[in-house]
Amino acid sequence: MLATRWRVEDAVTARFVERFYQELAADLQAADALQQAQAAFIADGVSPATWAAFTLFGDGSVAIPLETPSWRLPYAAAVLALILVGGLYTMSARRARTRTEN
Numbered sequence: 001m002l003a004t005r006w007r008v009e010d011a012v013t014a015r016f017v018e019r020f021y022q023e024l025a026a027d028l029q030a031a032d033a034l035q036q037a038q039a040a041f042i043a044d045g046v047s048p049a050t051w052a053a054f055t056l057f058g059d060g061s062v063a064i065p066l067e068t069p070s071w072r073l074p075y076a077a078a079v080l081a082l083i084l085v086g087g088l089y090t091m092s093a094r095r096a097r098t099r100t101e102n
Contacts, residue, residue: 002034004053012050016041020054024064031060 002020004013019040023033034056041051 001057002030003055003057005055006053008050008053012046016051016054021066025066027063027065029061029063030056030058034060 002017008016016037019037020033023036024030026033028036034054038051038054042048
C-alpha cells in the first residue's frame, strides 16, 4: 500500500501516483517503483516535503503486473458506437420534425 505520512496537495499526489504506476507498469518491484518516482521528482526540483511523504507499506519486493483488461477495448468501441448511433438518430428525428413544422 502506498500512503503519505503527511498531507500533500491533491494535484501533486495525482502526479506522483501516476508516475509510481508508470514505474509499476515497467515491471518494477513496488519499492523500486517508489524509488524511481521519488527520483523523478527530485530531478524535477520538487521539494522533499512532497516526495518524501510517500511511503510503501507491505512487501516492497512484489511486482504488480498492470495490464489493460482485454474486454476494455471492445466495450469502449461498443459504447462509442451506441453514442454515435444515438446522435445520428437524434439528428434525423430533429430534421424530420423541422420538415413537418415548416
